Amino acid sequence: MSAPAIDVRGLVRKFGAFTAVDDVTFAVRAGEVFGFLGANGAGKSTTIRMLCGLLKPTAGTAVVGGIDVSVDPEGVKRRIGYMSQRFSLYEQLTVDENIRFFGGVYGLRGERLEARRRFVLDLADLRGRESMLARALPGGWRQRLALGCAILHEPSIVFLDEPTGGVDPLSRRRFWDLIGDLSRRGTTVLVTTHYLDEAEHCHRIAIMHAGRLAALGTNAELKGVFASRPIIEVQTDNPVAVMDALDARPEVEKTSIFGTAVHAVLRGAATDPSVVTDALARASLQVRSVTRVAPSLEDVFLDVVERQAEVA
């Protein structure tokens, strides 16, 4: 196996007394789509900024594209692409002017700039809109243009910091298709998000909580924590009463609310799911349905965060 595209060991970043990133270790393979999950303030953006050479680590090492970010941050910058949730384009400039500006910043010119410009226009579906002001573009287009500008110089590693904020679901879906394309062409993508459904598109997912790496694995691996803990979903109009009734049963490990449903996690694979219907009947609670469901990433996320909180 070749060297990892990103190799992070014991990375720490402190701001005064506050530890934003606390001893984080992970590695990302070349061509992998690596998802970073976590609440706001969990340390995702700080980690990314260190990996991009924008912020010096307090301790630990991060090697990106074979370069140690503390040693040669400028070298890292040449090899990576970065795009943030703000789709930082120049609003008073046209689509074409934005592309040419970022091309100039990355030192592209002549044939190569022209080829990459066409590539970005195709990628963002902006052919024929070259002279539109960036300000006038709808969110989804701006997002794709921002991505295009970030990968003009064909970086082998791309960092996307909450790239889908404020964009409609259809555009989000198209955007993830683009990420899939990049990955298939061998580009390594590290993406942060707090949309849990998006994380399902990632090859592997890291969950950050309070600056620490709380869990890391593929979708299936992460969901494996529920292998011996069946999840029962109860559709109800009265979730609070249902949770109270279920929490009173020793067979029920915990309950959490999911919109109009309650998820109850049972202790042990052998536990009979009928304990739930039983408990509801005894409390004479009316429910619409009781079904055993497969764990979602949201179940995993809540579980990880809760356990992390217990440890702390």
Add this chain to the structure above:
Amino acid sequence: MRALAAVARKELRQILRDRLTLMILLFIPALFLLLYGYALNFDIRNIRLAVQDQDGSSRSRALVSSFVNSGYFDLVASGHDPAAHARRIDANDVRAVLVIPDGFGRRIETRRPVRVQVVIDGDNANTATTVSAYAQAIVADFAAREAAPVGIAGPAGAPLVLEPRIWYNPQLRSTLFLVPGLIAYIAMITAVISTALSIVREKERGTMEQVRMSPLDPVSYVLGKTLPYLALSFASALIIILVAMALFDLPMRGSWLLLSLAIGLFLVGAQAQGLLISTVAETQQVAFQLALLSSFLPTFILSGFIFPISSMPAVVQAITHIVPARYFIVALRAIILKGADLVTFWQDFLALGIFAVIALGLASLRLSREWA
């Protein structure tokens, strides 16, 4: 170089597209000049004058006419009784009394020295000084025309023959004196504000972070961003000067090269100040206020633009040494009004250069800390 050009091209496009900024940079300064040029006028007119003509000759009447025709004096009373004139001054009916001695006309014809007296109400020292200067100029002018040694006598009638010669601005028009100050004032404000805002705007919108993630070095970024504004501010300063030449008869007696050099040095310092502000301020609002305060107040109050530095308290005089506009105004007045050589004001150039270097140094120090 390529990256610098890309940034400069982008910045110029942004400015050209933003009509408002362009207007503010290019034409508002000239508009300012019109407003201030007409409103800020320290000339005193309609000075109420009484005449005590003890000679009554055609020569003495000619001198009185010179006063009235100058446009500054209105003749409101005449008579031979000094006490009556004194009462008029006490009652604020007249501000000045012109006393022409007996034998005035004869002495002129025989080319013997003669003195007239001007009694001026000194209740407002500034006005009195101005009135005195006008009177001296008129008398000197009259003497020149008559080719006679006419002077103004001191209050005690001491035999003192003044020969006031006002150079460079013989009509003592305050506008000519003010225009160089206005150029400094306006150029300072536009250069500091536009530079500070253009960088803080990128911070606010997040484009700065995007650019920082690229291999672009801070020097190319800053130069690329500030050079277009330097060019525009320069054009703006030249427009002001041309407008002043057209509307206020501003003479341009010196070398355009020296003038350009002075403006360039001054603008670089002002932009460095704007840059420094942009490293401190996080929002455009804060940047605007910092820029306005740090450019407008010192330039207006402490530069000698309006208030003469020589009449400030010693402590304040000391402070004016760090106000770049102070040196710029001296250099501008020297070049525009006097056509002076670099020899006479090289210290002011040096001071401007020192200010620019220090401001640039501080700004790059702060910037490199923020950039890394």
